[in-house]
Amino acid sequence: MKVSIEQSKCTGSGMCEATVPEVFVLLEDGLAYVKEDGKPLPGGKGSAALVPNGLEDSVADAADACPGGCIYLQQ
Amino acid sequence: MDQIIVVGGSAAGTSAARTLRRNGHTGSVILVTDEPHLPYRRPPLSKWHLTNDGGHDDIAIDIPAELSVDVRTSTRAVRLDTGAQRLVVDTGEAIPYDGLVIATGARVRELPALAGVPGVYSLRTIDDAVALRTAFRHRPKVAVVGGGFIGTEVAATARGLGLDVTLIETATGLYTTTLGAPIGSMVADLHREHGTRIVFGVPVRRCIGDARVRGLELADGSIVEADIVIVGIGTSPATQWLEGSGLTLDQGVVCDATCAAIGSDTITAAGDVARWHNPRYGRTMRVEHWDNAVAQGAAAAKRLLGDRTAFAPVPFFWTDQYDLKLQVAGMTGPDLDFEVIEGDLPSRQFVGVYRLSGVPVGVVAANSPGRFVSLRRSLTATDSIDVEDAVR
Secondary structure (H helix, E strand, O other), X not given: OXXXXXXXXOOOOOHHXXXXXOOEEEOOOOOEEEEEOOEEOOXXXXXXXXXXXXXXXXXXXXXXXXXXXXXXXXX | OOOEXXXXXXXXXXXXXXXXXXXXXXXXXXXXXXXXOOOEOOHHHHOHHHOOXXXXXXXXXXXXXXXXXXXXXXXXXXXXXXOOOEEEEOOOOEEEOOEEEEOOOEEEOOOXXXXXXXXXXXXXXXXXXXXXXXXXXXXXXXXXXXXXXXXXXXXXXXHHOOXXXXXXXXXXXXXXXXXXXXXXXXXXXXXXXXXXXXXEOOOEEEEEOOOOOOEEEEOOOOEEEOOEEEEOOOEEEXXXXXXXXXXXXXXXXXXXXXXXXXXXXXXXXXXXHEEEEEOOOXXXXXXXXXXXXXXXXXXXXXXHXXXXXXXXXXXXXXXXXXXXXXXXXXXXXXXXXXXXXXEEOXXXXXXXXXXXXXXXXXXXXXXXXXXXXXXXXXXXXXXXXXXXXXXX
């Protein structure tokens, strides 16, 4: 599974980071970004991070919990 | 617990259903919703969903098949028999439960003078939003009654489409009971600069027009011309179906700090319908925002599975209007001391703090999402504060 975020719709609520800190992080600009191997990737819907094994359900939950609806999953 | 029913299919209800499964509940989960649609997000309805052609798919809340949740749409709860542990729905069926999550949300308040008049809209459901954006295509003159968050967001969206907009608010300013007059005044200026007329302090007396609305007559006799009227004067918790159930109802389903309905070990409540004791602030609260609904839905589900952790969040919400993004965390209100600590109101880029007896209890950030992150964290890290004590 891969995951990306469309930052233009991000509300900065931080729910994703609270749910799966291994995959999501709020950066200095107050918006959420996806992480791969612990490092934030550039923003944008096309910038997808590979989800570590075992975290798929949590990442799917975070996508549903996201107030902006801006977390995208690709199987 | 064998069978758990979740009543309500929005943010709180879907979060509860998901959480039940994620936390090992193996019995059946039935989710009933009076909507004809599968679950969807409400926050976009007053924002971008009003301006594009997106459908249900664009705002759907996914309930994956592997969670095996029995979702029953167009099914309205009409009565709860807590003695026999049965939920009665509008088909007449009485569904037995071992545990029940109440997440029926809230209903929009109507203005009696305008109720049922063609051309008068409210905005709560996706059908409301589709009706409204269809009406917008005819380039109507728009009157928005109610200057709360929904009213101001819809006014900004309509004006953003180039429509003629008048915003009518009975109070003397915007947000007087929520974020307070200084921020309300800043937001009012923003709307006026974009060409929206605002009328403060005058209630609506009646609707003008026979077959459909042509305008509003206000209490001072003045007339606001309008082809459509959008009423956004707040909501009431949807508890009517619980009357006679024995549950304690007081502007919501009254719950303890674990989201359990008072006096019950098998019924919890979450989201707009729940009034629970938030131990962080030592008072009961009812929060009508997305994040709270999701988090409380999860807490209410865990409570049914035996987790008695208190639900003590720092509430969060945001609003987008034109190029203004306001993010708010914690407690706000006109009774608190408000101070802008960075930036300034006229530039619409600032952060402010709400204090109670000198203790910060809330923060607001305008177009400053980076600063908001750290300020919000500092609130979350603060030990609980007993509001009643602090007021004394």
